[in-house]
Amino acid sequence: MPIGAIWQTFLETPLINVMVGLTNLAFGDYGIALLLFTFISRALLFPLTIRMLNSMKNLQEIQPRMQEIQKQYSDPKRRQEETMKLYREAGVNPLGCLGPQLIQLPIFIALYQVIRITLGSTPESIIKLSDRLYDVAWLQAAIPLSRDFLWLDLGADGDLFLAIIVFCAMWLQQRISSSRNLSARGQQQNQQQMQTMMQWMFPLMFTWFVLATPAGLGLYWGSSTIIGIVLQWIFVGPGDFRWGSLIPNFVRSRIGMPDFVPPLGTADTDKRKSNAESSDDRSGLADEAELELNDGEAEIGSAETGDGKRKKRRRGSGNRAQGTGSQSGASKRRRRKRR
């Protein structure tokens, strides 16, 4: 069986029938059918999503220990083994994040085709749809499907307002995700830059997709992203993200609002003090990078405090204390060396 036929028989055609059936259930509203489909697909992917979110959370928690391993072992092989061991102990699956995304991808592509076929951009395509529907009178009678939902023509490309919504939702999701990664210990400056780039690149890329594909696909992706944000917020928390941080300080000062200052935890305050000491005699780029790293730690500390997760904060503080200790030690060693 050629791959095209497999694709059609096992994914595209069932999805066409599912969408037509859902539209029937939604009283002929294709937009509501798409939203229903989004909820159903997210519900089916829920175990994988939870796994991904847990993995993300655990990875965040073991970052201090990974930092220690990086410093402790100079042999790459040994370092690798220790890292693997740490992953195993912590129950972290580094590939876990890929699951939901990879599964969603074929759904996304198939849905693009399904929307094109079911909403029929040409009269011929509506006639061809007859071949793809199962021999169920209830499904057959649902045609033609309505293309209108809210302000959208779901079959037409290039809805700008929808693209803006999708961009904002994706940017927010990336912002929440990358906030914990940015602040994680052990991140190099170039990695942080990469994260920042990704925070903009992914939303921009998908915004382009939404503009270039039928609005129905944008509706699916937008709603799926919003559900993803909600799940992430519930099961992992917002990290160091605060709604107030969306307004830059220069805008705040212009409109008369006080500057946004992320709240700090006790351990972070200590670290800040330590940084202040070490910054007295810093002279090179390396020290500046270190300072940025510590600033990041301060952010993550504040996020956890903000979440009110006492138990985790205690554990996190312990880890941070170790990390701070070793970093302070390294700073002292560097200072001695310079003297």
Add this chain to the structure above:
Amino acid sequence: MIQFRKAVTVQVDRRMSSCWNRSVYPEKSVFHVKHTLLRISASLATLFFVILVTGCGAQFASPEGWAPPVEYGNRTILLQGEGGRLALIDGRMKSSEEPFWWYPERVAEVSDSGGGFLSGLFGGSSGDDWSSDPFYARPLVVPGDVLYVVSTSGILRKLSSLNGITESPSEVWALEIGEVVISTPALLGSSIFVGTDEGSLLKISDATGQIEAKWDIGVGRIWSSLQIYNDDLLVVDIGEGTFMRISGKSGEIIDSVNLGGGVPGDGLLVGDSMYFGTFGGQVHRVNLKDFSIDWSVSGNGWFAGPFVSKGAKVYAATTRGSVLCLDSSTGSIVWSKNIPESNFRSRPAIVGNDLVLADREGALLGLDADTGSVRWTSRVDDEVYADLFIHEGQILLLSKSHALFVIDANSGAIRTVFTGE
């Protein structure tokens, strides 16, 4: 919420931890490059997506138009020889016909009716492209020298052919309606009426080409041809299947009846009765005197194309290969035949006692009109959407790629008379 979160997390962790530990940690793996891996995967996935989307876009080609050929006069046939272009050919049907003329002489520039400004990348036109603007609506030929054509993008033209068949017609006026048009317009008095894919009904002055009135008649898309009955318009929509009688003067809805399913094909007007087929798989006969449904019959599949009648019988075919012969007065099924793997969109044709049907994939079928027994089968190597057309006792078939075939109704023999541009 916290309790729920913990409970779910624990459950999922328990179920999955065993399989993770078995499969996820090969000793030599370099999992600490997770973020790099993620980025690579995301990039590959994106590339895959772009390739698929652009590749898939190709199969959603521009509309082709299924306007059937029409008689033009002087034994000539007017057909869509190319998407958006009319060709006039000799009706004597010699092989390899060269058209007398093409109209327009080259493809018109049209704006993109499909939507987005990036749709050019996905198989559509981008608005700045030279693109075909095909005809779904049948050209209206008024005996004498006038011709009305309306393209899919909604450009209605009145053409005059004072020089007969020797020169291509000249444009009297053109009107950009601004809405997609699939339905064949109707000429009533001194006005042209056009139903659009957005459910509007327009009244256009025949003399000036100006819009005299635009009525939103409260139904969905109109695909079925507008018809005239006692100086009123008969309109049916493809969404709900609301069949209406509308005053051509005021746009007032005089009568209406719901057919319980959208009507994609043209209705068949015979005397005071109108026959319709719906997406819901039903054939209805509506009495135009009181707008009541005389009878309804169910079939298997959509009745997407128009019907044909002969004497007291009505013939209808569905997209699932079901062919019905109905008694027009009672609606009883005289005979029915199921042709597996067939999808009929085009209107059948009857010559003598032969009922000829063309499947969408190009399979042709000759049936005995009285009994339904298969007399012959044949095939053209192209898709068929346009209605079969009878000219001087011969059946003409215009394929999707605008080739014109003559079919011998007795034997099924096929002869190509025009191959398109």
